Amino acid sequence: MKKSWTFARIREFLRLNPKILIGLILVSFFAVMSLIGQFWTPYIVTRMDASSVSEAPSLLHWMGTDNFGRDVLSRVMNGSGITILVALITVLIGGIIGTMIGALTGYFGGIVDEIIMRLNDILLSFPSVLLALLLISFLGPGTINVVLALGILFIPSFARMVRSEVIRYRDRDFVRNARLQGIRPLRIILIHILPNARISILTAAAIGFNNAVLAEASMSYLGLGVQPPTPSLGRMLFEAQSFLLNCPWYAIFPGITIILMILGAALLSEGFKEVSGA
Amino acid sequence: MQAIVKKLFSLILTVLVISFLTFIIFSIIPGNAALAKLGVDASPEQIAAMEEKLQLNDPVIIRYGRWLFGALRGDFGESLQYSGVTVGELLGSRLPVTMVLAGISFLLIVLLSVPVALFCVKFRDRLPDRILTVLGQVMMAVPAFFLGILITYIFGLLLRAFRPGAYEGLSLRYLFFPALSIAIPKIAMTVRFLKSSVRGELSQDYVRTARAHGASEDQVLKNHVLRNALIPVITFLALVIGEILAGSIVAEQVFSVPGLGRLLITSISARDYPVVQAIVMYITTVVVSLDFLVDLLYRLVDPRLRRGG
Numbered sequence: 005m006k007k008s009w010t011f012a013r014i015r016e017f018l019r020l021n022p023k024i025l026i027g028l029i030l031v032s033f034f035a036v037m038s039l040i041g042q043f044w045t046p047y048i049v050t051r052m053d054a055s056s057v058s059e060a061p062s063l064l065h066w067m068g069t070d071n072f073g074r075d076v077l078s079r080v081m082n083g084s085g086i087t088i089l090v091a092l093i094t095v096l097i098g099g100i101i102g103t104m105i106g107a108l109t110g111y112f113g114g115i116v117d118e119i120i121m122r123l124n125d126i127l128l129s130f131p132s133v134l135l136a137l138l139l140i141s142f143l144g145p146g147t148i149n150v151v152l153a154l155g156i157l158f159i160p161s162f163a164r165m166v167r168s169e170v171i172r173y174r175d176r177d178f179v180r181n182a183r184l185q186g187i188r189p190l191r192i193i194l195i196h197i198l199p200n201a202r203i204s205i206l207t208a209a210a211i212g213f214n215n216a217v218l219a220e221a222s223m224s225y226l227g228l229g230v231q232p233p234t235p236s237l238g239r240m241l242f243e244a245q246s247f248l249l250n251c252p253w254y255a256i257f258p259g260i261t262i263i264l265m266i267l268g269a270a271l272l273s274e275g276f277k278e279v280s281g282a
Numbered sequence: 283m284q285a286i287v288k289k290l291f292s293l294i295l296t297v298l299v300i301s302f303l304t305f306i307i308f309s310i311i312p313g314n315a316a317l318a319k320l321g322v323d324a325s326p327e328q329i330a331a332m333e334e335k336l337q338l339n340d341p342v343i344i345r346y347g348r349w350l351f352g353a354l355r356g357d358f359g360e361s362l363q364y365s366g367v368t369v370g371e372l373l374g375s376r377l378p379v380t381m382v383l384a385g386i387s388f389l390l391i392v393l394l395s396v397p398v399a400l401f402c403v404k405f406r407d408r409l410p411d412r413i414l415t416v417l418g419q420v421m422m423a424v425p426a427f428f429l430g431i432l433i434t435y436i437f438g439l440l441l442r443a444f445r446p447g448a449y450e451g452l453s454l455r456y457l458f459f460p461a462l463s464i465a466i467p468k469i470a471m472t473v474r475f476l477k478s479s480v481r482g483e484l485s486q487d488y489v490r491t492a493r494a495h496g497a498s499e500d501q502v503l504k505n506h507v508l509r510n511a512l513i514p515v516i517t518f519l520a521l522v523i524g525e526i527l528a529g530s531i532v533a534e535q536v537f538s539v540p541g542l543g544r545l546l547i548t549s550i551s552a553r554d555y556p557v558v559q560a561i562v563m564y565i566t567t568v569v570v571s572l573d574f575l576v577d578l579l580y581r582l583v584d585p586r587l588r589r590g591g
Contacts, residue, residue: 126296130569131528141550141558142307218425222532225427226547241428245536248435255435259428266423 024275030268034261038088041081049082050074050233061253068253070244076254080261083235088265090151090230091216095209097155102162103205107193109163110170121167124160132157136219137228145228154219158212165208169201203280210273214266221262237262286578293574300566301353301559305346308555349559358560363552369560372545377564380541382452383534384526386461391468391522398469399476400503406481414473421470426529430463430536447538460537464529468522475518479511486510513583520576524569 047065053073061068067076109117127135139153170193173179182192198205223229224238232239237258244255340348352359358369398414405411437459438446444456483489484507492506531543538544542561549557 126300130566131524133528133531134565137531137546137550138304138558138562141553145551214423221425222427225425226532226535228547228550238425238427241431245431245434248431249439252435255428255431259425259431262425262428263420263423266425267420270419270423 021275021279023271023278027268027271027273027275030264031272034084034265034268035088037081038085041078041083042085045075045078045081047075047078049078049235060251067257068251070240070251070254071247076240076257079235079240080237080258083237083240083258084261084265086147086230086234086236087217087220087238087262090147090154090220091213093151094154094158094216094220095212097151098158098212099162099205099209101155102159103166103198105159106163106166107170107198110167111174111189111193111197117167121164124164127160128164132215132219133222136223137226140223140228145231147230147234150220150223150229154216157219158216161212162205162208165204166198166201169204170197173197173200203276207273207276207280210269210276214269214273217262217266217269286581289574289577293570296570297563297566301350301563302346304559304562305349306342308559309342309345353560353563358563359556361549361554361557363549363554363557369556372557373542373560373564376540376542376545378452379457379539380527380530380534380543382454383457383461383464383530383539383541384523386454386457387464387468387526387529388519388523390461390465391472391526392519394465394469395472395476396508399473399480400508402473402477403480403484403503404499418470418474421467422474424467426463426467426532427536429466430460430533433459433463434536449537449539456537457539460530460533460539463536464526464533468525468529472515472518472522476511476515479514480507483507483511513580516579516583517576520572523572524565527565527568 051074053069055073056065056069057071057073059065059069059073065075065077067080069075070079105120109120135157136150136153139156140149143149143153174197179192179196182196187196220229220236221238221241224236225242226238227242230236230239240258241255244251244258248255349359356370358373361367361369361372364372402411402414434446437443444459449456480503489502489506492502497505527543530541531546533539534541534543535547542564545557546561548554549561
């Protein structure tokens with residue numbers, strides 16, 4: 005159980021679990037593609053071309069062109085970068101703050117713990133799209149506000165997960181030992197307890213990433229997220245809807261991109277869960 | 283009984299707390315009702331007069347109290363974007379559409395999930411189950427609005443089963459398609475949940491006993507396992523109803539159905555806070571009451587809980 009993370013072990017890990025392997029391939033493929041898309045795309049992302057409007061996929065335009073003659077592949081490459089960036093930052097915000105809250109309330113318990121967890125229960129029973137919409141209606145539309153809204157939204161689920169992990173280890177012998185040696189609580193939480201929860205945190209992060217991609221795409225689709233002319237996958241789907249009959253590929257390729265990204269992260273999280281034996 | 287009263291009390295408390303929080307937050311954000319009603323060209327005097335008229339200068343607590351008493355009598359104030367229309371009328375005209383939409387989705391979910399899950403369990407770990415599992419995995423990754431767009435393209439534009447964007451009246455035929463787009467990912471989730479629940483039950487002793495008595499595999503599944511396996515699904519379905527409501531926000535937008543969700547989006551864009559507040563209250567109440575109902579249902583279905591209190 006306490007083996008170190010050597011390459012041999014990682015290889016063994018991947019062979020054991022095909023879900024992690026496929027998930028990793030999908031996620032890294034889109035990560036690399038969107039990273040390239042920030043610096044180089046086959047065509048200029050916002051350039052319109054009247055001579056090639058609504059063209060079907062071809063060797064020149066792998067994913068076809070949209071109603072303004074813009075290259076869909078270029079827009080997908082560039083736009084998925086924003087989607088991934090938003091998702092990563094929201095998971096970071098929700099993960100860090102949620103972990104802190106969960107660890108502290110779980111370790112110390114008491115009335116604060118009780119109140120925060122009751123609040124959490126209420127928040128968790130609400131559909132997340134609705135909460136995101138509400139937060140955005142307070143903050144106003146825009147990319148940064150979507151990041152903030154989703155980040156705040158992810159705090160409860162992380163807090164609850166970390167709290168239950170901390171409670172599980174709080175009264176173990178090694179933690180008592182540490183306490184008797186006079187180690188301060190913060191150090192106990194950070195060095196003695198949280199490393200044991202790493203697989204759970206990783207799983208929660210992968211699930212969070214998924215929800216963030218979905219939520220960002222939905223918000224941009226509804227016109228409340230990333231604003232034009234910046235391409236984002238959700239926004240592209242919204243624009244594509246009016247031209248569905250003439251250029252369905254403008255809707256299909258961004259849609260498939262979202263699906264594969266989410267599928268990749270979902271497989272990763274499930275793989276982690278299976279490996280950790282939960 | 284005591285537990286039920288306690289639960290009811292916390293239900294009311296939750297609704298109150300959420301209504302108070304949303305009210306406070308809406309009164310903090312810049313741009314108040316007077317501004318929203320008059321538009322940006324209004325002079326400071328006009329705004330001051332309107333603020334006076336709408337009693338916006340009173341402390342938040344008093345305004346909240348006024349709103350709460352109105353709300354208890356079913357009076358949620360007046361919409362800011364449509365002048366002269368009360369929030370109640372607006373909600374009343376949109377609510378039936380969303381209810382029917384949510385109803386069809388829920389029916390689709392319940393009617394399709396159970397047979398599919400049983401089918402999967404019957405062929406567990408063989409090809410049909412494997413295929414459906416992968417399909418379910420993919421379906422859960424599909425964003426609702428993309429599914430909506432695909433359904434629009436396939437059924438609306440290619441097969442011409444309905445005319446996208448041309449919604450009128452309370453047309454069941456039209457609403458079936460947005461309902462389908464809401465239901466499909468939820469069906470995948472429910473099937474997965476039900477499957478793991480059934481599998482858990484299959485390893486129980488009573489299943490072995492039933493088999494030993496010579497019951498066929500179908501009989502075991504239908505008469506013994508399904509009933510027990512459905513108990514945890516009740517909670518799950520209550521959660522799903524909340525998700526359906528959220529899904530209908532997006533689906534109404536994709537299919538341009540004039541329901542509550544579409545009203546919510548336009549009200550958020552127009553900063554029509556009385557309407558947003560009322561819709562929040564409505565959805566809060568539905569979600570919290572469902573939680574309560576599930577608790578009651580549990581006690582009804584599982585006698586062990588009744589005694590435990």
